Amino acid sequence: MREGVKTGAQASEAEEGSSSPEARVGQTTRRQFLTYGAVGLATAGAAGAGLLRWGNRGATAGAGTAGPRHIDLDITHRIETMVDGTQLFTWMYLPRQGKAGPFPDGATLPTRTLDDGTMATYQVLRHHWASVFPERVIPVLAGETLEITLTNNLGEPHNFAIREEDVELPKYFDTGALPPGQSTTFTLPPLPPGTYIFEDDLDTLPEFWNTPEDHGGVCRSLGLHGVLIVSPPDPWTVVSGPPNMPLLPAPGGEAVEFERQYVWVFNDHDPAWNALAQAGRAREIDMATHIPRYFTINGRSGVDCAAGPGAGLDTRPCGMLRDPHSEPGQLIRAVNVGIEIHGMHIHGNHVQVLKGAPPFRFKLEDPVEFVPHLAFKDVVPLHPRDRYDLLLPCELPRDAATTVAPGQQLHYPMHSHSEPSQTAGGGLYPGGQLTDWILLT
Amino acid sequence: MASTTLPQLEFACNMPKVGSIDTPNGIPADKTFVRKFFSDRLVLPDGTDTEIWGFEDDTSGHTYPAPLIRVTEGDVAHTVMSASKRVHTIHHHGIEPEPVNDGVGHTSFEVSGSYTYQWRAATAGSYFYHCHVNTTLHVQMGLFGALVVDPKPDPSLKPGEKQAFAGGPVYEVERYWVFGSIDPRWHGLNHAAGLCDTQDVGLNDFRPRYVAVNGSFQPFDPSGLITSPDVAVTARSGQPILLRCLDSTYVPQVVVFRPEPNTGATLSPVLIASDGRPFRDRSGAFTPVPVARQSRGPSTVRPSTKGCPVFIISSAERYDVLLNTADDPAPPGVYPVEIEFRQWRHPHPPITQAPINAPFFVARTTITIT
Numbered sequence: 182m183r184e185g186v187k188t189g190a191q192a193s194e195a196e197e198g199s200s201s202p203e204a205r206v207g208q209t210t211r212r213q214f215l216t217y218g219a220v221g222l223a224t225a226g227a228a229g230a231g232l233l234r235w236g237n238r239g240a241t242a243g244a245g246t247a248g249p250r251h252i253d254l255d256i257t258h259r260i261e262t263m264v265d266g267t268q269l270f271t272w273m274y275l276p277r278q279g280k281a282g283p284f285p286d287g288a289t290l291p292t293r294t295l296d297d298g299t300m301a302t303y304q305v306l307r308h309h310w311a312s313v314f315p316e317r318v319i320p321v322l323a324g325e326t327l328e329i330t331l332t333n334n335l336g337e338p339h340n341f342a343i344r345e346e347d348v349e350l351p352k353y354f355d356t357g358a359l360p361p362g363q364s365t366t367f368t369l370p371p372l373p374p375g376t377y378i379f380e381d382d383l384d385t386l387p388e389f390w391n392t393p394e395d396h397g398g399v400c401r402s403l404g405l406h407g408v409l410i411v412s413p414p415d416p417w418t419v420v421s422g423p424p425n426m427p428l429l430p431a432p433g434g435e436a437v438e439f440e441r442q443y444v445w446v447f448n449d450h451d452p453a454w455n456a457l458a459q460a461g462r463a464r465e466i467d468m469a470t471h472i473p474r475y476f477t478i479n480g481r482s483g484v485d486c487a488a489g490p491g492a493g494l495d496t497r498p499c500g501m502l503r504d505p506h507s508e509p510g511q512l513i514r515a516v517n518v519g520i521e522i523h524g525m526h527i528h529g530n531h532v533q534v535l536k537g538a539p540p541f542r543f544k545l546e547d548p549v550e551f552v553p554h555l556a557f558k559d560v561v562p563l564h565p566r567d568r569y570d571l572l573l574p575c576e577l578p579r580d581a582a583t584t585v586a587p588g589q590q591l592h593y594p595m596h597s598h599s600e601p602s603q604t605a606g607g608g609l610y611p612g613g614q615l616t617d618w619i620l621l622t
Numbered sequence: 623m624a625s626t627t628l629p630q631l632e633f634a635c636n637m638p639k640v641g642s643i644d645t646p647n648g649i650p651a652d653k654t655f656v657r658k659f660f661s662d663r664l665v666l667p668d669g670t671d672t673e674i675w676g677f678e679d680d681t682s683g684h685t686y687p688a689p690l691i692r693v694t695e696g697d698v699a700h701t702v703m704s705a706s707k708r709v710h711t712i713h714h715h716g717i718e719p720e721p722v723n724d725g726v727g728h729t730s731f732e733v734s735g736s737y738t739y740q741w742r743a744a745t746a747g748s749y750f751y752h753c754h755v756n757t758t759l760h761v762q763m764g765l766f767g768a769l770v771v772d773p774k775p776d777p778s779l780k781p782g783e784k785q786a787f788a789g790g791p792v793y794e795v796e797r798y799w800v801f802g803s804i805d806p807r808w809h810g811l812n813h814a815a816g817l818c819d820t821q822d823v824g825l826n827d828f829r830p831r832y833v834a835v836n837g838s839f840q841p842f843d844p845s846g847l848i849t850s851p852d853v854a855v856t857a858r859s860g861q862p863i864l865l866r867c868l869d870s871t872y873v874p875q876v877v878v879f880r881p882e883p884n885t886g887a888t889l890s891p892v893l894i895a896s897d898g899r900p901f902r903d904r905s906g907a908f909t910p911v912p913v914a915r916q917s918r919g920p921s922t923v924r925p926s927t928k929g930c931p932v933f934i935i936s937s938a939e940r941y942d943v944l945l946n947t948a949d950d951p952a953p954p955g956v957y958p959v960e961i962e963f964r965q966w967r968h969p970h971p972p973i974t975q976a977p978i979n980a981p982f983f984v985a986r987t988t989i990t991i992t
């Protein structure tokens with residue numbers, strides 16, 4: 182029943198194939214480690230030499246050499262099947278090429294496909310096996326120009342914005358409202374390296390919707406969202422720093438090396454909202470009515486994230502045992518595009534918070550969430566629009582009483598500890614925001 | 623819509639289950655804890671009562687939450703869980719053993735008889751333990767407790783002094799504040815409610831109406847205080863206090879340290895650790911983080927927290943708070959501490975029952991400095 186056996190085998194093959202010095206050129210030679218707690222950090226200075234490019238490590242592909250990359254996104258709808266079989270009408274920014282095509286341009290889809298066909302689209306960064314992303318992720322390299330043509334195929338205005346939670350802060354980017362049937366072409370602004378949510382945030386504007394209680398999220402949660410990853414020049418690093426601050430590179434940030442990267446997108450659905458959207462009445466949605474019944478990670482729940490047969494590689498980080506003092510762990514970019522507060526609890530290892538969320542407020546005058554810089558946590562609170570860069574060290578489970586035998590696949594869950602999120606349709610535990618990660622000893 | 627072949631149904635219904643089995647690789651324990659399932663009634667502050675489930679040991683009797691588990695760094699611990707007919711587990715939250723001792727059904731097994739969870743406490747700090755079967759329901763019903771790992775005693779400490787972790791600051795007075803809340807609508811449900819069918823049992827919708835610290839409920843009285851000795855604190859000025867805080871609910875709490883009402887003096891708490899890990903700087907040195915003072919102005923339902931140290935704790939997080947140290951003694955007085963229980967965004971219970979920010983959505987206690 183457990184699909185993880187397959188995942189582990191795949192990962193092992195990939196591990197062998199890319200752990201040779203040739204395959205990992207650049208990482209072994211320029212790596213320097215500081216000892217911080219139990220995790221090695223490569224210094225920013227050390228990361229500067231011999232810049233690597235996605236797809237052509239050390240070659241010329243990437244920023245500025247082949248003109249801007251271009252992708253077409255259609256704002257449209259689709260039907261998604263929840264873990265109990267319920268079908269929900271959702272929205273999305275659909276890449277024009279569709280599921281089978283490259284998204285973004287230049288990405289190569291994995292050659293392996295699961296036979297059940299239920300797995301979400303995922304992609305591997307060009308020629309780099311180690312990044313397994315769900316759909317809705319746009320990776321760009323710092324300095325790279327990405328041009329997007331956005332077409333609104335829905336019946337009401339929508340936009341494409343990148344912003345922080347705090348409505349008083351200036352947005353990073355906003356196309357403005359795009360009327361039904363219209364297109365716009367724009368170039369993403371240069372952004373500091375990091376993990377961003379792009380979304381339809383028009384419901385934060387009173388002229389478009391019922392004035393929401395606070396910061397909106399209706400369109401985002403209904404599906405108009407995605408994750409923009411801006412990598413530093415060395416894409417196998419992530420810049421650590423204090424909680425994200427708008428328009429400022431993180432002071433004191435340093436490049437932290439990772440081996441693989443994953444994206445976990447947490448969302449929640451109140452089917453009454455989906456029904457209103459399907460009826461063309463999304464503007465009538467009142468934030469205060471939200472009673473979510475489905476809770477997803479990368480669009481899937483429960484068995485479809487954790488144990489197959491629909492479980493994808495994208496929800497299940499997998500790694501060989503690492504010496505946390507000298508070997509990089511797995512990067513997990515966790516974002517909450519939903520309406521409610523979630524909290525990711527990981528079993529087996531604590532994660533290191535490399536970069537925290539923006540200070541969250543229930544209301545503008547509320548206290549900020551305390552997000553320590555470089556802390557080790559087993560619960561990471563995820564408020565709506567929160568974004569975290571987390572390092573999973575893949576170290577031995579430190580509280581095992583006896584020696585952990587080599588050659589095992591240890592499965593550990595990760596789930597939201599806001600426990601109503603562990604249900605589907607009001608029950609069916611564990612059918613919500615739950616997945617596994619796999620430690621190969 | 624749903625059929626018996628739904629993969630999620632098979633996943634949920636067919637968790638591996640055992641009766642009573644031996645722990646693989648069992649070794650002698652330094653500390654053994656017995657945790658037996660029980661069910662009982664709990665009296666709530668409005669005089670009603672509700673069904674709860676809990677774990678008891680041989681001497682604790684029926685408590686809510688379950689008794690503290692306390693070990694020393696390096697100890698091999700055995701937690702002997704007896705389930706009493708229906709399946710349960712114990713997950714030692716933040717403790718990281720191999721999966722067979724992690725207490726999660728789908729990555730190991732659920733237990734209908736008795737199983738001894740074996741683990742070795744590697745890292746001093748504040749932890750949590752709870753049942754991980756139908757967790758949404760079972761933790762709400764009361765199958766949880768606090769867990770502390772102490773560092774090995776430092777012989778250089780003076781009598782009465784303790785540390786939360788090796789090399790950390792000393793404390794003399796300690797409380798483990800377990801924030802809890804009860805949604806009575808859930809408390810008549812079956813153990814397996816919502817597990818093996820697609821019936822809507824409402825476990826997606828948590829609307830707590832009673833709030834507690836360490837199982838002592840906030841009275842339904844705007845000026846009421848929780849005065850239990852395991853919650854309220856008394857210490858001499860400069861006698862360091864460690865408050866371990868745990869959110870055992872499914873929504874955040876905001877912890878507000880109010881000024882002394884007569885003198886206006888304020889506390890200056892610092893956070894020293896979270897989730898069983900001290901805060902450290904890049905060199906590895908311990909670095910406390912001051913609890914930020916807030917600028918929130920008055921609202922219609924809550925007094926201003928302007929100038930008050932405030933922090934938020936989310937579901938299952940732990941924060942260790944240190945205050946009144948010898949270096950930064952608090953002036954004598956009685957300092958109110960308020961714990962505001964937040965909710966998800968969905969509609970709150972009827973205004974006559976439990977408006978948000980009504981007094982009984984704030985738990986209140988005091989720190990008395992003599």
Ligand SMILES: [Cu+2]
Nearest residue numbers: 710753755760
């Ligand atoms: Cu249980």
Ligand SMILES: [Cu+2]
Nearest residue numbers: 526715752938
């Ligand atoms: Cu837990």
